[in-house]
Amino acid sequence: MRTYAEVAEYTCDAGRALSWDFMGRPSDIIVVGAGIVGCAVAYELACRGASVEIVDERPVGMGATQASAGVLAPYIEAREGSPLLDLTVRSLGLFDHFMERVSADSGVTVPYHRTGTLDIATTDDELRALRTTAEVLARRDVPALLLDAQAVRAEEPQLGDVAIGGLLIGSHGFVAAGELTRALVIAARRRGAQLIEQSRVRRISRLHGDMIVHTDRGSLTSNAVVLAAGSWSGKIAIDGVSATVPVRPVRGQLLYLGWTGTPLRRVTWSGRCYLVPWDDGTLLVGATVEEAGFDERTTVAGVSELLEAVCGIVPHARDAGFRSARVGLRPATADDLPVIGPSTAIPNLMYATGHYRNGVLLAPLTAQLVADAMLDNRIDPQLDSVSPARFGGL
Numbered sequence: 058m059r060t061y062a063e064v065a066e067y068t069c070d071a072g073r074a075l076s077w078d079f080m081g082r083p084s085d086i087i088v089v090g091a092g093i094v095g096c097a098v099a100y101e102l103a104c105r106g107a108s109v110e111i112v113d114e115r116p117v118g119m120g121a122t123q124a125s126a127g128v129l130a131p132y133i134e135a136r137e138g139s140p141l142l143d144l145t146v147r148s149l150g151l152f153d154h155f156m157e158r159v160s161a162d163s164g165v166t167v168p169y170h171r172t173g174t175l176d177i178a179t180t181d182d183e184l185r186a187l188r189t190t191a192e193v194l195a196r197r198d199v200p201a202l203l204l205d206a207q208a209v210r211a212e213e214p215q216l217g218d219v220a221i222g223g224l225l226i227g228s229h230g231f232v233a234a235g236e237l238t239r240a241l242v243i244a245a246r247r248r249g250a251q252l253i254e255q256s257r258v259r260r261i262s263r264l265h266g267d268m269i270v271h272t273d274r275g276s277l278t279s280n281a282v283v284l285a286a287g288s289w290s291g292k293i294a295i296d297g298v299s300a301t302v303p304v305r306p307v308r309g310q311l312l313y314l315g316w317t318g319t320p321l322r323r324v325t326w327s328g329r330c331y332l333v334p335w336d337d338g339t340l341l342v343g344a345t346v347e348e349a350g351f352d353e354r355t356t357v358a359g360v361s362e363l364l365e366a367v368c369g370i371v372p373h374a375r376d377a378g379f380r381s382a383r384v385g386l387r388p389a390t391a392d393d394l395p396v397i398g399p400s401t402a403i404p405n406l407m408y409a410t411g412h413y414r415n416g417v418l419l420a421p422l423t424a425q426l427v428a429d430a431m432l433d434n435r436i437d438p439q440l441d442s443v444s445p446a447r448f449g450g451l
């Protein structure tokens with residue numbers, strides 16, 4: 058039986074008081090959402106000794122995560138000056154060790170490659186943008202190569218003659234997001250975590266200091282809750298929190314093509330689409346960016362846009378087989394930054410959502426920041442830029 062003899066108060070850098078309403082650290086925690094973010098958080102919490110339950114209405118990784126291209130490319134995704142760049146670069150730096158740990162703890166080898174990205178320019182404007190990025194990378198001492206048209210084709214012979222230049226960034230990579238998420242669950246379960254599937258969370262409330270998670274199959278009780286429900290996070294009512302977390306779905310469709318002949322060497326990026334060459338011979342072509350509400354359909358318009366784009370930069374794509382199209386809802390916020398950190402409205406609620414285009418890349422860092430805050434009372438200064446407090450009474 059737990060006792061709540063005192064309310065421990067911690068203060069984060071921005072000066073907001075946040076409270077964990079129990080002695081010391083929470084011993085049992087419910088994570089709502091079994092996407093890459095929820096599973097990474099659950100794994101980290103379980104590794105550090107917490108008793109964890111992961112609740113989801115779908116099978117593991119079947120939200121946005123199953124559609125993710127798994128590209129790990131902070132210097133393409135984030136701009137200099139944005140907090141997103143620091144967050145994504147830091148998370149990329151954690152990836153090698155994170156993958157080693159997950160592999161050792163789960164016994165699963167997840168496809169993961171750090172073969173770099175080749176970002177190509179097909180217009181003068183795009184070439185200027187690549188030069189600017191190359192200057193930023195030089196200032197940061199990040200190895201990168203600015204290539205002319207001839208060097209681009211030498212680097213990636215599959216490209217047609219549309220590229221007038223390119224930027225090769227060797228530290229980037231890609232990972233199989235679905236397989237990683239399933240491996241995280243295996244690893245977390247080996248550390249004692251429990252997975253509760255087919256349970257839709259309707260509401261979160263508090264009773265005598267306990268957190269109650271109301272699902273359509275009954276109620277669960279814990280010390281603390283992590284809300285990691287991706288695009289659906291705002292649909293869960295939370296007693297005592299007047300605002301809903303402002304995450305909106307941004308639809309992304311992508312294709313899997315059965316490649317014939319020599320595969321592409323690495324992730325290849327253009328203004329119209331990006332390409333990921335998988336070990337099994339498929340080529341992933343991503344991705345549309347659509348405001349379509351919660352509509353999780355692939356569409357003729359989305360598929361044809363991507364087919365046209367890939368054939369425009371890699372002519373040999375016309376010979377590829379059509380394997381499948383996938384779709385997912387990226388959890389976006391108004392400032393394109395995730396929402397990570399403790400609620401400022403009620404105790405014992407932690408947010409880990411809104412990761413938009415970079416949930417896979419940001420998973421190791423999110424897990425670390427959440428576990429540091431919940432279990433070791435360490436509020437990382439980088440949580441300031443992603444705090445739920447920036448959206449009011451969350």
Ligand SMILES: Cc1cc2nc3c(=O)[nH]c(=O)nc-3n(C[C@H](O)[C@H](O)[C@H](O)COP(=O)(O)OP(=O)(O)OC[C@H]3O[C@@H](n4cnc5c(N)ncnc54)[C@H](O)[C@@H]3O)c2cc1C
Pocket residue numbers: 089090091092093094095096112113114115116117118119120121122123124125126127128129256257258259285286287288289290293308309310311343344345384385386387388409410411412413414415416417418419
């Ligand atoms: C086409 C596409 C390409 C992408 N490419 C990349 C990429 O290359 N690199 C990268 O880093 N990121 C990429 N992303 C983004 C990345 O996939 C997301 O940021 C990430 O998957 C978000 O993970 P999540 O765990 O927060 O959400 P999700 O994976 O959506 O998981 C949320 C989970 O919560 C569950 N849930 C929701 N509501 C409830 C409820 N009420 N009760 C119970 N369970 C609930 C859902 O069922 C779901 O399983 C891409 C996304 C898309 C769509």
